Each structure stands twice: as C-alpha cells, then as structure tokens.
Amino acid sequence: MLRRVLIANRGEIAVRIIRGCREMGIESVAVFSDADRRSPHVLLADHAVRIGPPPSVDSYLRADRLVEAALATGADAIHPGYGFLAERAEFARLVTEAGLVFVGPEAGTIAAMGDKTEARRRMRAAGVPIVPGAVDAVASPEEAETIADELGFPVLLKAAAGGGGKGMRVVTEPGGLARAFEGARREAEAAFGDGSIYVERYLDRPRHIEIQVLGDRHGTIVHLGERECSIQRRHQKLVEEAPSPVLSAEERERMGRAAVAAAAAVDYVGAGTIEFLYQDGEFYFLEMNTRLQVEHPVTECVTGIDLVEWQLRVAAGEPLAFTQEDIRLVGHAIECRITSEDVAAGFLPATGVVRTLGIPQGAGVRWDGGIGEGFAVGLHYDPLLGKLIVHGADRNQAIARMRRALGELLIEGVATSVPFHTAVMVEPDFMRGDLTIRYVEEHEQTLVGTLEPERAANLAVAIALLEHDARNRARGPRRGPDGAGFSAWRQAALPVQPTGRPWPRRP
Numbered sequence: 001m002l003r004r005v006l007i008a009n010r011g012e013i014a015v016r017i018i019r020g021c022r023e024m025g026i027e028s029v030a031v032f033s034d035a036d037r038r039s040p041h042v043l044l045a046d047h048a049v050r051i052g053p054p055p056s057v058d059s060y061l062r063a064d065r066l067v068e069a070a071l072a073t074g075a076d077a078i079h080p081g082y083g084f085l086a087e088r089a090e091f092a093r094l095v096t097e098a099g100l101v102f103v104g105p106e107a108g109t110i111a112a113m114g115d116k117t118e119a120r121r122r123m124r125a126a127g128v129p130i131v132p133g134a135v136d137a138v139a140s141p142e143e144a145e146t147i148a149d150e151l152g153f154p155v156l157l158k159a160a161a162g163g164g165g166k167g168m169r170v171v172t173e174p175g176g177l178a179r180a181f182e183g184a185r186r187e188a189e190a191a192f193g194d195g196s197i198y199v200e201r202y203l204d205r206p207r208h209i210e211i212q213v214l215g216d217r218h219g220t221i222v223h224l225g226e227r228e229c230s231i232q233r234r235h236q237k238l239v240e241e242a243p244s245p246v247l248s249a250e251e252r253e254r255m256g257r258a259a260v261a262a263a264a265a266v267d268y269v270g271a272g273t274i275e276f277l278y279q280d281g282e283f284y285f286l287e288m289n290t291r292l293q294v295e296h297p298v299t300e301c302v303t304g305i306d307l308v309e310w311q312l313r314v315a316a317g318e319p320l321a322f323t324q325e326d327i328r329l330v331g332h333a334i335e336c337r338i339t340s341e342d343v344a345a346g347f348l349p350a351t352g353v354v355r356t357l358g359i360p361q362g363a364g365v366r367w368d369g370g371i372g373e374g375f376a377v378g379l380h381y382d383p384l385l386g387k388l389i390v391h392g393a394d395r396n397q398a399i400a401r402m403r404r405a406l407g408e409l410l411i412e413g414v415a416t417s418v419p420f421h422t423a424v425m426v427e428p429d430f431m432r433g434d435l436t437i438r439y440v441e442e443h444e445q446t447l448v449g450t451l452e453p454e455r456a457a458n459l460a461v462a463i464a465l466l467e468h469d470a471r472n473r474a475r476g477p478r479r480g481p482d483g484a485g486f487s488a489w490r491q492a493a494l495p496v497q498p499t500g501r502p503w504p505r506r507p
C-alpha cells in the first residue's frame with residue numbers, strides 16, 4: 001500500500017482525496033499557493049508545502065515543483081485530482097521518471113485519449129460507436145466540404161487537440177464552411193499550438209451521458225454505470241445525476257460494455273470516464289477523461305464504491321475486489337456544483353470572503369467542499385466552491401432532498417449558483433427528466449432571468465412540502481406525539497425563515 005501521497009491540487013478535490021487517504025491510513029501532503037495558505041485542504045492534510053505565488057502557472061501547474069515537493073517530503077505517489085496537470089501526459093511521465101507512483105493511467109494512455117482524432121481511430125477499431133464523421137484531420141475547407149456533403153449539414157468542426165469547447169464551430173450550410181474552418185484553426189492554433197481540425201456530424205438534441213470505468217493493473221476493467229450530465233452551460237456541467245432518467249437496463253448494459261471496450265483498447269488503469277452523446281436511442285463516443293471526474297460522488301452514492309479508495313489501491317498494484325456482476329445500482333443521486341458565480345448577472349464570476357457557511361445535514365446529504373468561514377474567493381482559480389450531493393431511494397426523493405438541502409445551504413459573503421440550482425429543481429422538464437445539452441439555454445428565462453433567488457427558494461420549499469404532504473396522505477394518517485394528526489406543513493413550516501432558509505441570518 002502507499003504510505004504518503006502528495007495531492008497536486010487544491011479546493012474540494014484536494015480535500016476529498018485527503019479524506020480518502022486518511023481513511024486508508026495513508027499520510028497526505030498538500031501543496032498550496034500563497035492564495036491558499038489557510039485553505040481547508042492545507043489545514044486538513046498531514047503535511048503541506050508552498051509551491052508558489054497565486055497564479056496557477058506559477059504554482060499548481062508547476063510540474064517540476066510538485067515533483068520536487070513530493071521527493072522532499074518523502075511521498076511515494078502523486079494524485080493529480082482533476083484539472084491542472086491531471087491530463088498532461090508529460091506530468092505523468094515526469095512523476096514516474098522521478099520514481100514516484102502516478103495515481104492515474106500510463107502517460108501513453110493520457111496522450112492517446114487527449115488527441116481527439118487518435119481517440120476516434122482507436123475507438124472505431126475497438127468497435128465503439130463514434131459520432132459519424134472523419135477520423136483524420138482535414139487540410140482545407142474544400143476537403144471539409146466533401147466530408148460535410150457526405151454527412152449532411154449541420155456539421156461540427158473540431159480541433160483534434162481540443163478541450164474546454166475551444167476550436168469548435170457549428171456549420172449549418174456549405175457557404176459557412178470556409179470561414180468556420182479558418183476560425184476553428186486559428187483558435188486551436190492559439191489555444192493548443194496545434195491547428196488540426198476534423199469534421200463530424202452535429203447532433204441537434206443529444207444528451208450527455210457518461211460511463212465510469214475502473215481498471216486495475218491485472219487486466220480487469222469494470223464499469224460503474226452512467227451519469228447524466230446534460231445540464232451544462234458553455235460546456236460546463238452544472239447538475240449531474242446517476243442513473244440517467246432515460247436509459248433502460250438494456251441500454252445501460254450496452255453502453256457499459258462499449259465503455260469497457262473503450263478502456264480496454266488503451267489498457268486503462270485507474271478511474272476514467274467515457275463520455276457519450278446519446279440521441280434517439282443511439283450513443284456515440286465523445287471523449288475519454290483519464291482522471292477522476294468532478295461528478296464522481298453520484299456514482300459512489302449509487303454503487304457504494306469509493307472511487308478515490310480504489311484509485312489508490314489500484315495505483316499500489318492491488319487487484320479490484322469486485323467483478324462486474326457484483327456492481328449494483330441502488331437509488332438515485334444528484335449533484336449540484338455550487339460555484340461562486342452571480343447567476344442573475346449572467347454567471348459572472350463573483351469574489352468575496354465567506355462570512356457564514358451553513359452546511360446541510362440529515363439523511364442522504366453529502367457536502368464535498370473546499371471552503372470554510374473566512375475563506376477568500378478570488379479569481380485565480382475555477383469558481384467551484386463545493387458540491388452538494390444527495391442520495392434518495394428514487395429520483396423523486398433525490399429531487400425533494402436536493403431542494404431541502406439547497407434551502408439549508410447558507411453561503412454568505414459571495415454570490416453563488418444556488419439560485420440557479422434551486423430553480424432547476426422545480427423546473428417541470430427537469431422534473432420529468434426531459435433533458436438535452438441545450439436544456440440551460442432553452443430554459444434560460446425560467447432558470448436565470450425571471451425568478452428572484454428568494455422566490456425560487458420559497459417555491460422550492462413550498463413544492464417540496466406539498467409533495468411530502470401528498471406522500472404522507474397517500475400513506476394514511478400519521479399521529480403526532482400527542483395523538484393529534486400532523487402534517488408536513490406544520491412540522492416543517494415552523495423553522496423555515498421567510499427566505500426559505502432554516503438558518504438564521506447574521507445582521
């Protein structure tokens with residue numbers, strides 16, 4: 001087993017990994033920039049090393065300093081978390097060359113999956129359905145047009161080296177190809193130093209559904225079911241759930257098998273995610289993320305498998321202790337990514353100092369956070385403050401639980417995305433599970449524009465109580481301690497403040 005692990009990350013994911021280490025008796029080494037000197041991940045870890053000034057390029061992206069810190073503190077492994085250097089093949093290589101264990105797949109696997117055309121080639125060879133289109137980069141707009149004519153418009157031009165939605169252009173008719181091609185190429189060149197572009201069909205109403213895989217060093221790969229991640233804004237996921245409200249058991253099985261084949265095609269070791277687009281009962285490989293995913297907790301909830309624990313065990317060479325048949329999905333889990341973004345101002349990044357932090361508790365609620373009271377939210381890093389995760393017996397219970405938990409979550413001192421999440425949880429299409437990747441843009445008015453945060457919170461609480469009441473009535477009369485019948489209205493209405501939050505507000 002590993003003895004001491006350096007976590008090359010910050011925020012909620014560093015905290016999550018430190019917790020995993022502690023449960024396994026592994027010592028943790030945190031790293032921090034000057035902006036994070038007193039952040040929760042630093043306070044929680046067994047050891048902490050300063051790696052530089054606040055900008056990521058001078059701190060969390062400094063591969064050399066991270067490896068140096070690991071060697072200096074006697075760590076035997078580095079866990080990269082997600083983001084930062086997690087999917088940089090050179091970093092994995094550097095770590096291994098220093099004689100340390102990289103908690104993740106081989107550098108070669110990361111490199112192969114980081115190139116979209118290479119990944120598509122490998123997936124096609126492994127029999128995994130890919131979005132119809134080319135697997136090679138095209139050299140000119142004319143070549144792109146030939147492919148587009150065959151596929152039919154609209155098409156999507158994509159950068160082979162792409163990431164974060166950069167170097168992507170939707171083209172609806174032949175006349176737009178030349179300009180879009182040049183635009184995509186320029187953007188990709190600037191962002192990735194590689195202007196290779198390829199063409200694929202543009203799906204108009206897909207869902208984003210991804211499968212979690214886990215592989216060990218002994219050739220076993222299993223999948224842990226899917227996550228529905230269609231609720232996105234500018235390609236950033238905002239709400240995720242497991243399982244997807246639409247997949248049948250047969251589809252889950254088919255997608256799961258395809259995901260395992262995809263992972264096997266690159267000898268995958270560790271936790272990884274195969275992302276698919278799903279439309280009209282068909283699914284297509286989109287990309288593989290060769291790391292732990294932000295939304296991994298919903299999978300942990302429904303499978304009961306601790307993904308960080310298994311990342312660490314597999315990295316140490318242990319075989320998986322379960323087979324595909326052992327993995328059962330129980331109940332339904334939802335995650336809301338709570339960010340420091342001002343929803344009413346169009347998701348404008350917000351700054352401030354967290355004055356009050358009230359974390360929801362009670363059955364089926366989990367908070368994976370990276371903040372504490374007094375925490376200064378700046379603009380150096382991504383705006384994720386924490387993740388609110390709920391697990392219920394079924395989707396309806398999970399939704400009711402999330403509404404309740406969002407109502408209890410209190411973050412004062414910085415604007416957050418809570419009003420958005422609260423609005424989603426009462427939005428009828430969401431409640432029906434009727435989602436596509438266009439969900440947020442198509443519901444912008446309801447979710448962002450018209451609903452005052454306070455009203456949305458009140459509405460959520462009111463609806464949750466109504467449903468609770470209806471369920472209780474369906475179950476027959478319940479008696480209070482004094483023998484009198486009582487309803488959820490009376491029970492729950494009392495402690496709820498007019499804001500819809502049960503926490504007292506500080507003046």
Ligand code: ADP
Pocket residue numbers: 131156162163164165166200201202203204206208235277286287437
């Ligand atoms: P990146 O690596 O830049 O994030 P992806 O290939 O993962 O690029 O695509 C980002 C997002 O763009 C997807 O989550 C999806 O919302 C949308 N997208 C990608 N490919 C297609 C497609 N062929 N049709 C429709 N939407 C797509």
